[in-house]
Each structure stands twice: as structure tokens, then as C-alpha cells.
Amino acid sequence: MKVPQAGAVAAVIALALTASGCGGNEDDKGTLSIGIKFDQPGIGMRETDGTFTGFDVDVATYVAKELGYKPERIEFKQVYSNDRELLLQYNEVQFVVASYSINEKRMEKVDFAGPYFVAHQDLLTRAGDTSINKPEDLNSKTMCSVTGSTSAENLKKNLAPKAGLLEQSGYSDCLVALQDSRVDAMTTDNAILAGYAARKGNEGKFKLTGQNLSNENYGIGVKKGNKELKRKINDALKKMVADGSWESAVKKNFGENYKYEPAPQITTG
Known part of the structure; x- marks a missing residue:
């Protein structure tokens, strides 16, 4: 059996490495x-x-x-x-x-x-609702936030302990509940709320109350x-x-x- 020369073996190994992407290839x-x-x-x-x-x-x-x-x-x-x-x-x-x-x-x-x-926690309400101007106004109303969020916890603990709370799996569900008047406000970070209010199709339907609650x-x-x-x-x-x-x-x-x-x-x- 003929033994291949060392140079040939090295060439085969190098070719295999190149083909397999070894040696730092991004793949x-x-x-x-x-x-x-x-x-x-x-x-x-x-x-x-x-x-x-x-x-x-x-x-x-x-x-x-x-x-x-x-x-x-x-x-x-x-x-x-x-x-x-x-x-x-x-x-x-x-x-x-x-x-x-x-x-x-x-x-x-x-x-x-x-x-x-x-970001800062804020409230989102329906555009025509003038009854919510500060967190304490939620004490006789219902707000929505997502399960596990710190926003609702902050309001219930420190600012509006008598407020009702609807928890949803996602903010989109809260927005639907707000639009359908099943809740009076939606609370989370102002950046998130601003994104929803500016979303195509939502223009003019909602407003931020301008709170810096956290x-x-x-x-x-x-x-x-x-x-x-x-x-x-x-x-x-x-x-x-x-x-x-x-x-x-x-x-x-x-x-x-x-x-x-x-x-x-x-x-x-």
C-alpha cells in the first residue's frame, strides 16, 4: 500500500478544514x-x-x-x-x-x-375622558396592565389602592379593553404608551396624562x-x-x- 507524502496529507487536511468552516468562519x-x-x-x-x-x-x-x-x-x-x-x-x-x-x-x-x-410610568386614557388627571382619580375606576408588571403594583401600593385592576398577558389586550371601555386607563411606561397612541389607526383615540410616576x-x-x-x-x-x-x-x-x-x-x- 502506497503511503501518501506528508505534503499531500497536509493539503487534504487544509482542504477539509476550509470546506467544514473550521478555523473561525462566521458560520x-x-x-x-x-x-x-x-x-x-x-x-x-x-x-x-x-x-x-x-x-x-x-x-x-x-x-x-x-x-x-x-x-x-x-x-x-x-x-x-x-x-x-x-x-x-x-x-x-x-x-x-x-x-x-x-x-x-x-x-x-x-x-x-x-x-x-x-422611561417614566404614565397613564393612557381615551382621548375624550377628562375624569382622570392624576393617579388618585383611579380609586373609583379600573385600570389595565400586564401580568407581572411593576406599574400596576406601584399604583395599587402607593397611589390608588382602591382602583380595580384587569391583568392581561399583553399590552395589546389592554389597549382593546381600554378602547371597548372595559377599563378606564392603561398603565405602563410612557415610551410604550406613546408607541401605542401613535400607532397607525390609533391617532386621536388615546392620550397620555403626562404623569412621571416612576x-x-x-x-x-x-x-x-x-x-x-x-x-x-x-x-x-x-x-x-x-x-x-x-x-x-x-x-x-x-x-x-x-x-x-x-x-x-x-x-x-
Whole structure:
């Protein structure tokens, strides 16, 4: 049996490596699973054509790029307010960018990168309703929020303890309940509410009452203990602010007239 020369063997090995994509080819990365909201206009929205829009989508896409993933290698998965921690714990997603307010209770279960945005809790009412001008006006009325949201908890505990509460799985369901007069107000972050009010078909139907009921620092959730990923995401967020991409994304998704806070200082390093 003829033994092949060393040079021929080396050539065969090199050819095999090239064909298989070994040695740092981008194909080795596979896909990156990111949790986002699918029903928050301006924040995270799955459009009817299957594309994704919103500020959180732009942030997630930018971070993914800095991690080495092109847009076509991102797999967006829908998350709800009450299952974000579970999806991270069971590795269903690598990180969550979903209007995810940083608080001590959540930090017991997950780690956060950021914050990357500051929103304020507000109320959305029907455009012709003049009976709700402050949180206390909800004491004789019914509000809607999503299950697991901190917004309704804040109102019930501190401002309107006698208010009725309808909890829904998504904000879109709350908006339908508000439009159908089954509730009197919808509460969550002003950025989310503004997105719904400005959505095509909703113009002139709803209004924000202009409350600043809380400061919501949005963070990017990662699995507890994954310090390396948190560091890389923080680096990406700093770069996004520095090169102007952050401000461009804010204006594109919330409109030129939206009064937003400057990019917050990252405090989760």
C-alpha cells in the first residue's frame, strides 16, 4: 500500500478544514436567540410581514453585531413580562431586551447589563375622558396592565389602592379593553404608551396624562452569573451611545417630539 507524502496529507487536511468552516468562519457561531416583546409599538413589535421594529429591536441588533452576529443570524423570541427570568434560567434565550426594568427583586434571579434607557410610568386614557388627571382619580375606576408588571403594583401600593385592576398577558389586550371601555386607563411606561397612541389607526383615540410616576431603568437581562456576556453587552451599549446610534434609534422609534432622557450612565459593570 502506497503511503501518501506528508505534503499531500497536509493539503487534504487544509482542504477539509476550509470546506467544514473550521478555523473561525462566521458560520461556526450559529444563531443568537434574543428575547423581545412582540406587541409593543416603538419598543418591540412583530409586524404583519414578519419583520421586527422598535427601539429594543435596534438595541438588540446593535449589541448582536458587536458580539459578531449579523442580523440574519438573530433569532428573536417572544417574551412576556412574567416569563423573562425563566427563559434566561433555562437558556431559551441568550439575553432579553424587552422594556425590562432593573429592580432588586429581579436581580435576585438574573443579571443586568445597562441601563440603556430611562422611561417614566404614565397613564393612557381615551382621548375624550377628562375624569382622570392624576393617579388618585383611579380609586373609583379600573385600570389595565400586564401580568407581572411593576406599574400596576406601584399604583395599587402607593397611589390608588382602591382602583380595580384587569391583568392581561399583553399590552395589546389592554389597549382593546381600554378602547371597548372595559377599563378606564392603561398603565405602563410612557415610551410604550406613546408607541401605542401613535400607532397607525390609533391617532386621536388615546392620550397620555403626562404623569412621571416612576423612573424605569431598562436593562438587558442575562443569565445569573454570566459576567463575561454582561461585560460585552455593556461595552456594546457604550459604543452605541458614543457613535450616535442610540440617539438615532430613539428619534426613529419614538418621534422627534418625544421628550426622552439622555442615555443613562451604565451602572452594572
